[in-house]
Amino acid sequence: MSEGLNIKTSHEDDNLVVTFSGLIDEDSSFESIENKLNGNVIFDFEEVSLINSCGIREWVTFLESVDKGTILTYRNCRQIIIEQVNMVHGFIRDGARIESFYAPYYCEECDQEHKVHLNVADVKDGKAPEIKCPKCKTADLEFDAIEEQYFQFIK
Amino acid sequence: MSKQKYLDNLFEPILVINNKNEIIYYNHFFSTFSGLSPRKIKKIENVSSLLSSIDNKISLDQQIDKVRKDGGVSVSKEGLIKFLESEETFNCVLKVNQVDEDEVLICFNDLSIEKSIYDKYRKQVEELKVSYKQLVLADKLKSIGELSAGISHEISNPLTIASGNTEILEILLETQDDLNSKEDILEAITNIQSSLLRINKITLNMKKFVHEGVKSKQFVSVDKLIQSSVGLVSPSFERLGITLTCEHNSDISAYVDELAIEQVLVNLLKNALDSVENSNNSIKEVKVYTSLDTKNNSFSISIEDTGSGIKEEVVDLIFNPFFTTKELGEGTGMGLSLSSQIIEEHQGEISLVQNSDNGCIFSVVLPSAEISNYLELETRNSNLDDNETSKVLVIDEDYLNLNFYTTLNEQCGGSFLVSRSISKSLQLLESININKVIFGESLFSKDNVNSILAMEDDIEIYVYSETDNISEVDIRGIITLPLNKEDVLEKLEINLGVDDEV
Numbered sequence: 001m002s003e004g005l006n007i008k009t010s011h012e013d014d015n016l017v018v019t020f021s022g023l024i025d026e027d028s029s030f031e032s033i034e035n036k037l038n039g040n041v042i043f044d045f046e047e048v049s050l051i052n053s054c055g056i057r058e059w060v061t062f063l064e065s066v067d068k069g070t071i072l073t074y075r076n077c078r079q080i081i082i083e084q085v086n087m088v089h090g091f092i093r094d095g096a097r098i099e100s101f102y103a104p105y106y107c108e109e110c111d112q113e114h115k116v117h118l119n120v121a122d123v124k125d126g127k128a129p130e131i132k133c134p135k136c137k138t139a140d141l142e143f144d145a146i147e148e149q150y151f152q153f154i155k
Numbered sequence: 156m157s158k159q160k161y162l163d164n165l166f167e168p169i170l171v172i173n174n175k176n177e178i179i180y181y182n183h184f185f186s187t188f189s190g191l192s193p194r195k196i197k198k199i200e201n202v203s204s205l206l207s208s209i210d211n212k213i214s215l216d217q218q219i220d221k222v223r224k225d226g227g228v229s230v231s232k233e234g235l236i237k238f239l240e241s242e243e244t245f246n247c248v249l250k251v252n253q254v255d256e257d258e259v260l261i262c263f264n265d266l267s268i269e270k271s272i273y274d275k276y277r278k279q280v281e282e283l284k285v286s287y288k289q290l291v292l293a294d295k296l297k298s299i300g301e302l303s304a305g306i307s308h309e310i311s312n313p314l315t316i317a318s319g320n321t322e323i324l325e326i327l328l329e330t331q332d333d334l335n336s337k338e339d340i341l342e343a344i345t346n347i348q349s350s351l352l353r354i355n356k357i358t359l360n361m362k363k364f365v366h367e368g369v370k371s372k373q374f375v376s377v378d379k380l381i382q383s384s385v386g387l388v389s390p391s392f393e394r395l396g397i398t399l400t401c402e403h404n405s406d407i408s409a410y411v412d413e414l415a416i417e418q419v420l421v422n423l424l425k426n427a428l429d430s431v432e433n434s435n436n437s438i439k440e441v442k443v444y445t446s447l448d449t450k451n452n453s454f455s456i457s458i459e460d461t462g463s464g465i466k467e468e469v470v471d472l473i474f475n476p477f478f479t480t481k482e483l484g485e486g487t488g489m490g491l492s493l494s495s496q497i498i499e500e501h502q503g504e505i506s507l508v509q510n511s512d513n514g515c516i517f518s519v520v521l522p523s524a525e526i527s528n529y530l531e532l533e534t535r536n537s538n539l540d541d542n543e544t545s546k547v548l549v550i551d552e553d554y555l556n557l558n559f560y561t562t563l564n565e566q567c568g569g570s571f572l573v574s575r576s577i578s579k580s581l582q583l584l585e586s587i588n589i590n591k592v593i594f595g596e597s598l599f600s601k602d603n604v605n606s607i608l609a610m611e612d613d614i615e616i617y618v619y620s621e622t623d624n625i626s627e628v629d630i631r632g633i634i635t636l637p638l639n640k641e642d643v644l645e646k647l648e649i650n651l652g653v654d655d656e657v
């Protein structure tokens with residue numbers, strides 16, 4: 001299925017990795033993993049192309065079904081996910097942790113945008129870490145969003 | 156500047172521009188919403204190039220010009236926009252507001268999700284309508300299927316008579332020596348004709364029943380409704396030796412979708428038949444009767460059987476979709492659920508009013524014809540009383556005439572209220588402001604006219620061309636029979652102005 005949301009699960013050491021791909025919207029169903037998660041769980045958003053406010057509603061309902069003892073980690077959060085996380089309370093439940101995410105950067109030399117994969121630990125004092133352009137390898141990339149807003153979720 | 160900090164916390168995209176149309180401020184959410192990073196926004200020299208309207212419903216430039224000229228606020232239509240080189244589209248309403256002499260505030264109300272969910276909803280409603288239609292038809296076909304044994308019996312009887320009579324004819328014609336046989340020949344022909352008519356009636360009845368008609372309400376006598384439903388099921392009753400009796404009350408009329416109500420009655424009668432057939436009770440009988448409730452402006456049709464009743468534990472479930480007491484594969488279990496839906500669409504109610512080991516009574520309560528007609532008009536014209544068009548009350552006993560006017564309502568948006576009795580008409584006059592009254596021949600009399608005028612003395616009275624004794628009252632106009640649209644509208648001086656499609 002190309003449309004809609006796909007959910008795959010796999011194991012990585014002691015962790016259960018849940019990979020989402022496609023759209024998270026009003027038609028998304030988390031039924032296949034509802035009430036099935038426990039222990040250490042990693043949510044991987046690498047393949048998510050869209051999330052809207054209706055999708056978040058579904059997501060929040062799903063999160064409420066997850067056992068309170070489950071340790072949740074968010075991985076590879078796309079820019080759209082981060083934007084939603086900053087806007088909607090409940091997308092990340094208390095105690096859950098974002099491990100890695102994407103941030104928009106721009107190289108003036110190459111006139112090119114880059115989505116750079118960052119770890120939360122790379123962001124210090126709400127400032128975007130300095131990154132060299134992966135293409136020209138010389139220029140420093142410029143952070144291409146509002147830092148104060150984009151890094152809100154790291155608090 | 157600190158006020159702008161507040162704006163940064165809003166979940167609504169906002170821009171401020173100066174007199175040169177330069178963006179002098181955008182809040183954080185505008186950047187997220189538009190997908191434009193500060194770098195890109197900085198490059199925009201004139202707000203005109205910020206977005207494009209895909210469906211041409213929004214012109215930001217015009218809005219800005221307008222508020223600069225007239226002050227105040229300009230709110231756009233809902234339209235599809237996209238930002239700069241981005242491919243993403245938004246369904247938005249733009250609000251442009253002159254905040255002070257040289258600053259204009261632009262707010263975006265993003266309705267994309269509402270729009271997409273609305274579109275999806277509309278599509279699903281359409282699909283549901285189609286499924287519902289199919290369900291209704293499937294239910295009818297199932298009923299016919301279940302009644303087919305009785306119906307084929309009903310056809311084979313007159314067929315046997317007809318073929319017997321053709322044999323007689325043959326013999327008579329072979330041996331036509333004396334004149335006496337002429338009478339016999341005529342008798343045989345009469346027999347054949349009446350048998351064929353019987354068959355024709357049955358097949359017509361069936362054809363009408365399964366016909367996927369347009370949903371439309373008509374004035375109809377309740378007796379006629381019952382008769383045509385009974386016509387479909389009575390052969391099955393006869394075949395199983397179960398008595399079916401109908402009590403007549405020719406006074407009651409209904410304003411209903413005839414076929415739909417027939418479907419409900421056939422369902423109820425068939426259930427009653429099944430229940431009696433499967434019961435060990437010695438009396439095997441189903442009764443249909445009607446009653447009028449003038450106080451509540453309603454009437455009811457009841458179907459009483461002598462079956463073994465419905466088990467206590469399932470009584471609450473019988474109107475649920477897919478509920479059936481029959482063996483798997485025998486019934487769809489949609490009969491009662493569909494029936495109750497149909498009755499609800501008529502603002503009525505279907506219920507199990509009695510249930511015991513000795514049988515049940517199902518009752519269908521529907522609003523009186525006048526009330527149904529009034530409710531329909533009220534729904535169509537939202538607020539009938541405030542409506543500009545002339546409201547005409549038709550007081551006539553003739554169903555064909557009444558249906559002529561209800562069709563005018565449906566097709567041309569007329570405001571004809573119809574009634575079959577003086578007392579009901581007076582009730583209607585109490586609650587609604589009527590300008591004109593048309594009297595049918597049978598209900599026209601000086602007394603009746605006076606009782607109407609006593610309620611409202613400036614009502615204009617109309618009668619039909621064939622009415623007698625019209626000289627006794629002040630008549631505004633005479634309408635030609637048989638009724639035709641042009642004549643009626645002309646005589647009543649009503650201009651519905653919907654003739655362009657003719």
Ligand SMILES: [Zn+2]
Pocket residue numbers: 107108109110111133134135136137138139
């Ligand atoms: Zn570069």
